Structures are given as C-alpha cells and as structure tokens.
Amino acid sequence: MSMKVFASEALKGFHTVAAVAPSSVHLAAAMIEPLHVSQASVAVELGAGTGVMTRALLTKLPPEARLIVFEINPHFFNYLKAHFDDPRLVLVNENVENIETELRKRRIDHVDVVLSSLGLALMSETQRRRIFDGLRPFLRPNTVLTQFQYVSSVQFENGRLHRLSLRPLLHRYFTSVHSKIVWRNVPPAYVYTCHPQPRPH
Numbered sequence: 001m002s003m004k005v006f007a008s009e010a011l012k013g014f015h016t017v018a019a020v021a022p023s024s025v026h027l028a029a030a031m032i033e034p035l036h037v038s039q040a041s042v043a044v045e046l047g048a049g050t051g052v053m054t055r056a057l058l059t060k061l062p063p064e065a066r067l068i069v070f071e072i073n074p075h076f077f078n079y080l081k082a083h084f085d086d087p088r089l090v091l092v093n094e095n096v097e098n099i100e101t102e103l104r105k106r107r108i109d110h111v112d113v114v115l116s117s118l119g120l121a122l123m124s125e126t127q128r129r130r131i132f133d134g135l136r137p138f139l140r141p142n143t144v145l146t147q148f149q150y151v152s153s154v155q156f157e158n159g160r161l162h163r164l165s166l167r168p169l170l171h172r173y174f175t176s177v178h179s180k181i182v183w184r185n186v187p188p189a190y191v192y193t194c195h196p197q198p199r200p201h
C-alpha cells in the first residue's frame with residue numbers, strides 16, 4: 001500500500017518527492033546505524049514519505065524521547081498520521097525550511113540525531129542553505145546527521161545537467177563527513193554521516 005501511495009505522489013510532484021519508491025529496509029538500516037538513536041532525547045527526521053525510516057527510528061528510540069518528523073506533502077502526512085500511533089512521535093506538516101521556528105515552538109533547544117531523506121539535489125542553493133542554517137543552532141558537538149543521495153543524482157544548473165556532490169554543502173556545517181554506498185536500494189545510494197566535530201580515531 002505504501003508503494004502505491006508513494007508512486008502516485010511521485011508522479012504528481014517528482015521535484016519534491018525526489019524518488020519513485022520508498023527506500024529499502026537496507027537503506028533505512030544504513031541511515032540509522034551511525035545514529036546513536038537509543039541514547040537520543042530529541043531525534044529529527046526530514047522528509048518521511050510513507051515512514052520507512054520513521055518506523056526504524058521508533059524501534060530504537062527510548063520511551064521518553066521525541067521524534068520530530070517534517071513532511072511537506074499532505075498525502076504523506078495524512079498517511080503517516082493514519083499509520084503511526086506513538087506518543088513519542090510529533091508529525092509536522094511544514095516545509096523543513098521553517099525548521100528553526102517549528103523546533104522553537106516546541107521548546108526544543110538541541111537535536112541529538114537528524115535523519116534526512118530530502119532530495120537536496122533537486123532544491124535550489126537558497127533552499128538548501130535555509131534548511132541547514134535553520135538546523136545549525138540545534139547542533140551540538142555529539143549530534144550526528146545522516147543524509148542519503150542516489151548515486152544517479154543530478155542537478156540542473158545553467159541549462160546543463162551536473163552531478164551534485166553533497167560534500168561541499170555538508171562540510172559547511174559539519175567538520176567530519178563520511179560516505180558509503182548502499183547497493184541494496186533502487187537506485188543505490190550514498191549514505192553521508194556527518195559530525196559537527198572531528199571524530200576521535
């Protein structure tokens with residue numbers, strides 16, 4: 001069912017959905033593995049779709065923690081509301097560009113983990129900056145962020161298609177950025193793991 005909802009929304013608005021199918025459980029596991037979810041008090045998910053990553057986050061999150069989930073698409077938002085009934089979950093039907101206002105409204109002053117599935121390559125540089133500038137005040141030295149990007153991902157710029165590397169953008173906000181490929185997803189994807197401070201070896 002989630003596949004049908006996802007494909008239908010992707011056809012209507014590929015630019016925002018940025019995928020044709022939900023992520024595989026393998027990609028979800030790779031996105032969650034570097035995050036210390038079981039020790040988090042505040043977790044944030046950016047772009048939940050039909051909730052494959054949300055479900056995986058909730059299985060590890062402590063009972064008293066909160067998971068703030070941003071999803072701009074009203075159909076996905078309603079799908080999430082109908083399929084998740086968990087007191088730790090806060091669903092926000094807002095553009096992530098408003099993240100600072102939305103987190104402050106909920107009296108959140110820091111985030112421990114951030115999982116982002118946003119299609120950053122399909123966004124403008126201004127949108128990308130708004131999102132990460134909005135997130136920056138909540139980052140702490142031990143915050144960890146994961147972001148995925150399809151290996152086939154390209155960007156339209158100055159009338160031409162380019163492959164967008166997320167590294168320069170992520171390095172503006174995070175000192176340490178590591179990536180690995182997850183083949184068991186359609187299409188395969190890089191998972192970037194980012195820390196505000198260098199990791200001890």
Ligand SMILES: C[S@@+](CC[C@H](N)C(=O)[O-])C[C@H]1O[C@@H](n2cnc3c(N)ncnc32)[C@H](O)[C@@H]1O
Nearest residue numbers: 017019022023047048049071072073095096117
């Ligand atoms: C590539 S899909 C990933 C969905 C899901 N996390 C998964 O892995 O299957 C990206 C999701 O981000 C949402 N999204 C895109 N831009 C957004 C924005 N500015 N604010 C909030 N959600 C956004 C889309 O509606 C879509 O559900």
